[in-house]
Amino acid sequence: MDQIVPIEKISSKVRVREILGQAKQSWEQQGQDALLVTINEGLLKNKVSFPLLEFAAKEMALWIPENEQLHFMDIMVATKEMGSYVLAGMMLQLRLPLHLEQSIQRACAYILSGDQWYVCDIIGERVLGHALLTYPEKTIPLLALLAKNSDKWIVRTIGVATHYAVKKGLSPKFAETMFRLLLILSNATNLHIKKRIGWGAKTIAKFHPTIIAHYQKQIELPETRQWFRTKVNIGLNRNKIAKSV
Structure with a gap:
C-alpha cells in the first residue's frame, strides 16, 4: 500500500528557496527529469500561495538556461497542477522582453x-495582461x-488581459483601443466569454468613464x-462611488 504524503503548507521564501536548492541540485546531478520531479513534489503538490510561486x-x-525553459514549462504544465500554470505564466512573463510573440503563443x-x-x-493575466501593459503597441495587434x-x-483571455492592464495603469489611449x-x-453568447469580456469593460468604465461617454x-x-451594457454601468457606478469617498 502506497504511503500517503501529507500536504505541506509553504508560507515563506526561505522554505521555497530550500526546495529550489534541492531542485537545482537534482537538475545538476541528474538532469531535467529530476528537476521536474523535485518541483512537482516540493511545490506543485503542496499548498503554496500564488505570490510565492511567482x-x-x-x-x-x-x-534554468533560456534554451531549456520552454521544454521545462511544457512538461510541468502537462501535470495540470494549478501551481504549474502560475509558474509557467510567470516564466513566460519574464521572457516577454525578448520573446513577446513566442510567449503569447505558448501562453x-x-x-x-x-x-x-x-x-x-x-496565464492570461500574467502573460497577455502584462504584455498589454508593458508593450501595448506590439501586443494589441496580437x-x-x-x-x-x-x-x-482564447477569446475570454482578451477580457482578462484588458482587466489586468487597465487596473495596473494602462494609458487611456490604449484602454480606448481595447474598449x-x-x-x-x-x-x-458564451458564458465564459461574457464573464471576462464584461470584466474588462467594467474595469475600463471604472477607471476611464470618459471613454464610455465617447462610445455611448x-x-x-x-x-x-x-450583459455588456450592465457591466459597463456597474463600472461607471464604481467610479462614482470612488469619487464620492
Missing part, C-alpha cells in the same frame, strides 16, 4: 490544453487576432447585448 518562477529563471497553447476557466485567467479565434478560452475591441465582442451610441446599439 517568486519561485523568478528564481528558477535565473539558473495560448497552455490555455487551450488546460481547458479550464482558471487556467485562462491565471490580441485583435486572438479575438477572432474560434476557441472560447473598441471589447465592443466588437459584446454580442458574445455604440453601446446602445441593438447588436450590443444587455
Whole structure:
C-alpha cells in the first residue's frame, strides 16, 4: 500500500528557496527529469500561495538556461497542477522582453490544453495582461487576432488581459483601443466569454468613464447585448462611488 504524503503548507521564501536548492541540485546531478520531479513534489503538490510561486518562477529563471525553459514549462504544465500554470505564466512573463510573440503563443497553447476557466485567467493575466501593459503597441495587434479565434478560452483571455492592464495603469489611449475591441465582442453568447469580456469593460468604465461617454451610441446599439451594457454601468457606478469617498 502506497504511503500517503501529507500536504505541506509553504508560507515563506526561505522554505521555497530550500526546495529550489534541492531542485537545482537534482537538475545538476541528474538532469531535467529530476528537476521536474523535485518541483512537482516540493511545490506543485503542496499548498503554496500564488505570490510565492511567482517568486519561485523568478528564481528558477535565473539558473534554468533560456534554451531549456520552454521544454521545462511544457512538461510541468502537462501535470495540470494549478501551481504549474502560475509558474509557467510567470516564466513566460519574464521572457516577454525578448520573446513577446513566442510567449503569447505558448501562453495560448497552455490555455487551450488546460481547458479550464482558471487556467485562462491565471496565464492570461500574467502573460497577455502584462504584455498589454508593458508593450501595448506590439501586443494589441496580437490580441485583435486572438479575438477572432474560434476557441472560447482564447477569446475570454482578451477580457482578462484588458482587466489586468487597465487596473495596473494602462494609458487611456490604449484602454480606448481595447474598449473598441471589447465592443466588437459584446454580442458574445458564451458564458465564459461574457464573464471576462464584461470584466474588462467594467474595469475600463471604472477607471476611464470618459471613454464610455465617447462610445455611448455604440453601446446602445441593438447588436450590443444587455450583459455588456450592465457591466459597463456597474463600472461607471464604481467610479462614482470612488469619487464620492
